[in-house]
Amino acid sequence: MTEVAFLTQSAQSLDITQGHFMTVFNVILLIYGAYSVYAANKMQKTGEPMQWLLSNEELLRARKPNAFCNYMSPKTRIFGILCILYGFFGIITDFWLHLGKLEMIVLAAFVIAIVWFFITLKKAKKKYV
Numbered sequence: 001m002t003e004v005a006f007l008t009q010s011a012q013s014l015d016i017t018q019g020h021f022m023t024v025f026n027v028i029l030l031i032y033g034a035y036s037v038y039a040a041n042k043m044q045k046t047g048e049p050m051q052w053l054l055s056n057e058e059l060l061r062a063r064k065p066n067a068f069c070n071y072m073s074p075k076t077r078i079f080g081i082l083c084i085l086y087g088f089f090g091i092i093t094d095f096w097l098h099l100g101k102l103e104m105i106v107l108a109a110f111v112i113a114i115v116w117f118f119i120t121l122k123k124a125k126k127k128y129v
Contacts, residue, residue, distance in 0.1 A: 026090035029083050036080025043069040043076070053121065058129050068128035072121065079117040086110045 039050040047066040049059060053076070054068075062068060086106070093103050 022090060023094050026087045026094065028087075029090065030087035033080045033083030033085075033087060036076050036083060038080075040073045040077035040080060044073040054125070054129065058125065062129045064128045068124055071128065072124050075117065075120050079113065082110065082113045 039052065042048075043050055047069050049062060049065050049068050049072070051059060053072065054062065059065075089106055093099055
């Protein structure tokens with residue numbers, strides 16, 4: 001096998017591997033989004049922060065857990081829905097549609113959503129924990 005043929009075959013194998021990795025990532029993102037929506041609903045009902053948003057130490061020293069839940073529940077729900085939408089978008093673009101630049105724009109918007117959520121979470125921790 002020539003070097004060019006080997007490199008071409010290796011590149012194609014890498015594309016397939018990356019495609020499978022991204023599909024797994026998108027499925028994980030769907031599950032994470034669904035759990036985020038569930039967590040937001042539970043926090044809103046119970047007034048108790050979910051452990052994945054706060055560490056054990058933060059949960060124990062939380063000054064206003066109910067206010068934290070009221071503040072973070074809608075934002076966590078929005079973030080969860082965005083994760084679900086991006087996960088579905090990723091699966092669709094992995095298998096059926098290849099949208100080129102639009103995929104990059106949606107990725108950039110999702111990264112902005114991630115940054116927004118973590119900044120919001122940090123502010124909520126400062127204010128309520």
